[in-house]
Amino acid sequence: MxxxxxxxxxxxxxxxxxxxxxxxxxxxxxxxxxxxxxxxxxxxxxxxxxxxxxxxxxxxxxxxxxxxxxxxxxxxxxxxxxxxxxxxxxxxxxxxxxxxxxxxxxxxxxxxxxxxxxxxxxxxxxxxxxxxxxxxxxxxxxxxxxxxxxxxxxxxxxxxxxxxxxxxxxxxxxxxxxxxxxxxxxxxxxxxxxDIQKKVRQLTSRISEQQRELAKKYKLLKSVQKSSDSIGIETRSKAYRNVLDLAYRVASFDTTILITGETGAGKEVLARRIHEISNRSKYPFLAVNCSALPESLLENELFGHKAGAFTGARNKEIGLFEAAQQGTIFLDEIGDISLATQVKLLRFLQSKEIKPVGETKPQLLDVRIISATNLDLDMLVKEGRFRKDLLYRLRVLQITVPPLRERPDDILPLARHFLEKFQHKLKISSLRLSTDTVDLLLNYQWPGNVRELENAMEHAAILSTDGLITPESLPGAISGRTASFTSSQGQKSLKQIETEHICSILEQTAGNRAETARILKISESTLYRRLRSLNILEKNINRW
Ligand SMILES: [Zn+2]
Structure with a gap:
């Protein structure tokens, strides 16, 4: 065929x-x-x-x-x-x-x-x-x-x-x-x-794997955002809501702002938020605690120095003002700066010029100043410790942050916010408040404010058992254990009790001596002498 x-x-x-x-x-x-x-x-x-x-x-x-x-x-x-x-x-x-x-x-x-x-x-x-x-x-x-x-x-x-x-x-x-x-x-x-079924199964498992990865990334992102989110900036209290509203309204006006309020109330957080929503947000926000440095160092820190300006100044060093160019500088504890530094600051506010230590030529800078204090600056002016003209220039606008005890609605949300933060940081699976802890937190006066609450939550997170925050895991000042001199504490000497008490107040104020002295109703110099005589200073020099 x-x-x-x-x-x-x-x-x-x-x-x-x-x-x-x-x-x-x-x-x-x-x-x-x-x-x-x-x-x-x-x-x-x-x-x-x-x-x-x-x-x-x-x-x-x-x-x-x-x-x-x-x-x-x-x-x-x-x-x-x-x-x-x-x-x-x-x-x-x-x-x-x-x-x-x-x-x-x-x-x-x-x-x-x-x-x-x-x-x-x-x-x-x-x-x-x-x-x-x-x-x-x-x-x-x-x-x-x-x-x-x-x-x-x-x-x-x-x-x-x-x-x-x-x-x-x-x-x-x-x-x-x-x-x-x-x-x-x-x-x-x-x-x-x-085998289409097999292919579908493979694709399905690949998709769920990608979804899991995305979820992980999203969670990570969320936690990063949260940790960078300012402490105590979300609020349920009307008093603090008013403060935030004012901050939002003034952020874009390039004026100086003075933030007042007790230690730990969140003044820096507010300053940072004002910077973030201002037109300067692309540029640096630099914060300096004016009480943390002795006068000569503070001046150097703020304005920098010329090479050879003083012994040991081998190289030129730029100060925070220059580093914050076009951004914001936050001067915390402004009430503690010396009269000499006040003059330099006033000069900047008047002419936008700074003069680094040892330099003869002034330098023109564009920096917004936000300052903060827990002191009564008007009183300092009366006492001759603070320049009136400087105060007027720093206080073009004043915002007062209410203490935590005046916004009790924020205590629990903040406590939970911090617990979540420490949960991630300390890798504890879940942290929660017991009901008696909730009562204690709400009834406590929080002299150290938001910062004290944050410290207390970290302390409690470390001492918690199975993630439950009980009164026993809170610092003594809050749970009332140091305040009540029970029989077990009856064996302690007066010196021991005094040491513990001062340490606990220092803890609450994050080492702020002026605030500690105020709470203890003694002068700062008395506090200093007590710290020395009780050997607290030597032991905790790195801590505070
Ligand atoms: Zn063909």
């Missing part, structure tokens, strides 16, 4: 309810519905998966036709059996086709088939128009299935050009794997089934 002898009329059988080709049933099918099916397939599972399914449809079809041809006829040789494929392609209306090259050798197999008027080109064009890649996927599968069955080894056909891309004809090249080498690698997957 020769391929060219195949006759359509002989092959196709028609009878009611049955169309066949030599006993095998065929289905005459409307093309437009196939085109729509192809579109649905591509749109629902994507082009690659659709191509895979259609290629495999062709593969099974080609295998079945090849087997049918083998059963029906006695072929002169494999070449004729192979060439019968193009006759079938034409008989079934898939395309006009011809074999243009046929090399069937032991090691080398190379078949070239050219087609025109492919039914798939038409299908694809009806739905999608001109394509950028070959579209005869069923045909490539059909030829591969037919040839593989006929030649007894895996043959893969690739469409090298296609009328669907506006080429003059479609061309298919078929080779065995060894003849293809790596050139077929990209197309090979289209001939194999893929």
């Amino acid at each position: 020769k391929a060219s002898s195949l006759n359509i009329a002989e092959l196709i059988q028609f009878s009611p309810g049955f169309v066949g080709i030599q006993g095998r049933r065929l289905l005459i099918h409307d093309l437009s519905s196939l085109s729509q099916f192809r579109r649905d397939l591509i749109e629902s599972i994507g082009q690659n998966m659709a191509r895979r399914i259609l290629t495999r449809k062709g593969l099974f079809w080609g295998q079945a036709d090849s087997a049918g041809m083998q059963r029906l006829f006695n072929w002169k040789d494999k070449n004729e059996w192979m060439m019968a494929a193009v006759e079938l392609i034409e008989i079934m209306g898939m395309a006009k086709a011809e074999v243009t090259k046929l090399v069937l050798e032991e090691k080398t197999i190379e078949i070239e088939i050219q087609c025109t008027d492919s039914v798939e080109v038409e299908q694809h064009q009806i739905e999608f128009g001109i394509s950028s890649n070959p579209v005869c996927w069923v045909m490539a599968g059909y030829l591969s299935g037919y040839a593989s069955y006929c030649l007894g080894q895996d043959i893969y056909f690739s469409e090298s050009q296609c009328q669907g891309t506006k080429a003059s004809n479609c061309a298919f090249i078929g080779k065995n794997l060894s003849s293809w080498g790596n050139a077929i690698n990209l197309e090979l997957p289209f001939f194999f089934a893929e």
Whole structure:
């Protein structure tokens, strides 16, 4: 039997309810519905998966036709059996086709088939128009299935050009794997089934993994934002809400602001927030505690010095004012600066000029000053310890931060805010307040304000058992344990009790001696003498 002898009329059988080709049933099918099916397939599972399914449809079809041809006829040789494929392609209306090259050798197999008027080109064009890649996927599968069955080894056909891309004809090249080498690698997957369920499972697990990572990152981000978020800036109390409103309103006016309020009430936090919402937010916010440094060092810190300005000043050093250029400088405890430094500060406020130590030429700077104090500056003016003209310039606007005991609504939210912070910092799984702790926190007077609350929560977090903050885990001043001299404390000497009491107040005020002296109702110099005589200073020199 020769391929060219195949006759359509002989092959196709028609009878009611049955169309066949030599006993095998065929289905005459409307093309437009196939085109729509192809579109649905591509749109629902994507082009690659659709191509895979259609290629495999062709593969099974080609295998079945090849087997049918083998059963029906006695072929002169494999070449004729192979060439019968193009006759079938034409008989079934898939395309006009011809074999243009046929090399069937032991090691080398190379078949070239050219087609025109492919039914798939038409299908694809009806739905999608001109394509950028070959579209005869069923045909490539059909030829591969037919040839593989006929030649007894895996043959893969690739469409090298296609009328669907506006080429003059479609061309298919078929080779065995060894003849293809790596050139077929990209197309090979289209001939194999893929377990879509498995793929979906893999994708689902990848998505949930990414979601977990995102959640982790988001949580991290949230905690970073929270920790940088100012302590006590969120508020439920009306008194503090008014303070914030005022701060928001004045932030963008470039005036000096004096923030007053007790130690630990959150004056620096407020200053920082004003800077953040001002037009200077892109530039530095630098804070300095004026009471922490002796006069000579403070001046150097603020204004810098020229090289050789004094013994040990080998290099020029810029001061905080210069470093804060275009930003904000926050001068805490402004009431503690010396009269000499006050003069320099006044000079800056009048002329925007500073003169580094040892320098003769003044330097022009643009820096906003926000200062803060817990002292009565008017009183200091009366006593001659603070310049009146400087006070007026610093206090163009005054904001008073209320002490924590005047905004009790904020105590618990703040306590929980700090617990959350220490939970992250100390890596404790969850920290919560017991009901008696809540009572204690609400009834305590908080002389050290927000800072004391923060310190107390850190103290309690460290001493908590299983994350529960009980009265026992709070500092003695809050739980009332040091205040009540029970029998167990009866053994202590007066010196011990005095030491503990002073230390606990220093703890509350974060080492602020002026504030400690005020609470103890003694002068600062008396406090200093007591600290010396009780050896507190030596022991805690690094702490306070
Ligand atoms: Zn094509």
